[in-house]
Amino acid sequence: MELRWVCAVLLVLPGAWGECPQPPRFAFAEPLTPPEQSYAVGATQRYRCRPGYTVARDKAPVVTCLDNSTWSENPDFCIGKSCGPVDIPNGKFNYTTNLLFGATITYTCDLGYRLIGKSSAKCVLGNNEVVWDSNPYCEIIPCLPPPVIKNGQVTDGDRDFTFGMAVTYSCNKGFSLIGDATIHCMTDDNLNGVWSSPAPECKVVRCKNPEVKNGKKLSGFGTEHTYKNSVTFECKPGYLLNGSNVVTCEAENTWKPPLPTCDPIFCGPAPHFPFAELTSTVGNSSLAETKLSYRCKPGYTAASGKTSVVTCLIDKTWSADPDFCIRQQCTPPTIANGDVIADNFLFETVVTFTCHPGYELKESSSAKCVVSGNGVDWDTAPPYCERELPDILCEEPPTIDNGMHNGTKGRDFGHGSVVVYKCSDGFSLVGAALLQCVAGDQYGGVWSKPAPECRGGANMIIVGIFPLLLAMLIMNV
Ligand SMILES: *[C@@H]1O[C@H](CO)[C@@H](O)[C@H](O)[C@H]1NC(C)=O
Ligand SMILES: *[C@@H]1O[C@H](CO)[C@@H](O)[C@H](O)[C@H]1NC(C)=O
Ligand SMILES: *[C@@H]1O[C@H](CO)[C@@H](O)[C@H](O)[C@H]1NC(C)=O
Ligand SMILES: *[C@@H]1O[C@H](CO)[C@@H](O)[C@H](O)[C@H]1NC(C)=O
Ligand SMILES: *[C@@H]1O[C@H](CO)[C@@H](O)[C@H](O)[C@H]1NC(C)=O
Helix, strand or coil, rough: HHHHHHHHHHHHHHCCEEEECCCCCCCCCCEEECCCCEECCCCEEEECCCECEEEECCCCCCEEECCCCCECCCCCCEEECCCCCCCCCCCCCEECCCCCCEEEEEEECCCEEEEEEEEEEEEEEECCCCEEECCCCEEEEEEECCCCCCCEEECCCCCCCEECCCEEECCCCCEEEECEEEEEEEEECCCCCEEEECCCCEEECCCCCCCCEEEEEEECCCCEEECEEEEEECCCCCEEEEECCEEEEECCCCCCCCCCCCEEEECCCCCCEEEEEECCCCCEEEEEEEEEEEEEECCCCECCCCEEEEHHHHHHHHEECEEEEEECCCCCCCCCEEEECCCCCCCCCCEEECCCCCEEECCCCCEEEEEEECCEEECCCCCCCCCCCCCCECCCCCCCCEECCCCCCCCCEEECCCCCCCCCCEEEEEECCEEEEEEEECEEECCCCCCCEEEEEEEHHCCCCCHHHHHHHHHHH
């Protein structure tokens, strides 16, 4: 009943213009004097800050009744006191608003430390002062003592083990340490310490002496092979390594990766060359690295800077210098008053000869460079060019007294022409009856012999002279 009455009064009161109702209430302050029912315009009400608060700088803890019957606004004239920053070794705190009365901070620890206590604190009142209501601390994260192992020990094992510390194991003589020799204290959840890996094991490890057929060891020659010992292999020439060339003795007394094999590589039949032949017979298949010797066929000679050795490569092909034999060359022929027509003078080349104009080629008009003894030579002696003579003509054969020749007048008497002389009856021929047209000293032709003579018989002379003498005698008488 009474409450309902009070409400009615509160609703009615503001109606009175020129007066203020009860002054405002604040969480941070309380009226210094008990509030009254109404205040005249201009009246003030002073406050005092509640515990945990203090008067804000440049503000007065007072409100005034204004003309329009409202209280002057003077917000936050008391503010919370500051709990201040906290010093938390190996950690830090965080806040969203401020460090004042009522604020909350959260604590976090540095890596390797864990928070002991409440992770948040509130700025609260205690003994009339503001204080953080919890004061946790950061503790370094501990690890359990490192595990004890058989046949080995941890060095420096008697102490506290905390985040970041490392311990190292060693094995007794004759035992191999399998795993990480050194482990360190770490954390997965920022609360509990764990060792970075399981403790190593100390075991007796022995791997069998590794043998690779057609291979040889390049390292790891001993016969005792223990943990982590490595052996390096190489295959003999002609064999290809299949697998890893390095194997390591692992904890299970086995080599890893598995031992390689050396697999043979073969090339096919020896290659054929038009210019060379094998120096020995070779089967249809040869192991890689096999070297075959060739010699140049007759007419060919080894090319300088090239090898006549052909090798079976690991890609199963034969390697050969291209054209390792080259054709031998015949001495370039010469011909006086003529030309040699040829691109080159190499083995099996045919050269042809021509003569300059006015000369005639004698002997073979071509020659071929062929094998001759250990080398090459022309298959025929070179020809020669002979001066071509103009037609040899003789003059008409000379006429003789008391005789004639059978040469027809006006005909040409060429080289070799023959005329025969004959004397008239009663005359006898003195000299050669047969003349032939032969080449003279100069270009023309001459008769081989002087023309013969036809002489009268001795009786004729007597017959001729005697009557004359007779007549002379008669006339003298
Ligand atoms: C009363 O007057 C003050 C100052 O003149 C003004 O700030 C405030 O808004 C007024 N209040 C009302 C309810 O009119
Ligand atoms: C501090 O608080 C802010 C805001 O809440 C947050 O973004 C930040 O990550 C916090 N820092 C730490 C170290 O907790
Ligand atoms: C290497 O050896 C493995 C196992 O013996 C075999 O399967 C593989 O074909 C071989 N590789 C070659 C290139 O020979
Ligand atoms: C080499 O191969 C040829 C043709 O395949 C064959 O006739 C000959 O018998 C083979 N020779 C050898 C020695 O295997
Ligand atoms: C002249 O006679 C000889 C012998 O009978 C003969 O060989 C020759 O050819 C003749 N000469 C001519 C020009 O007829």
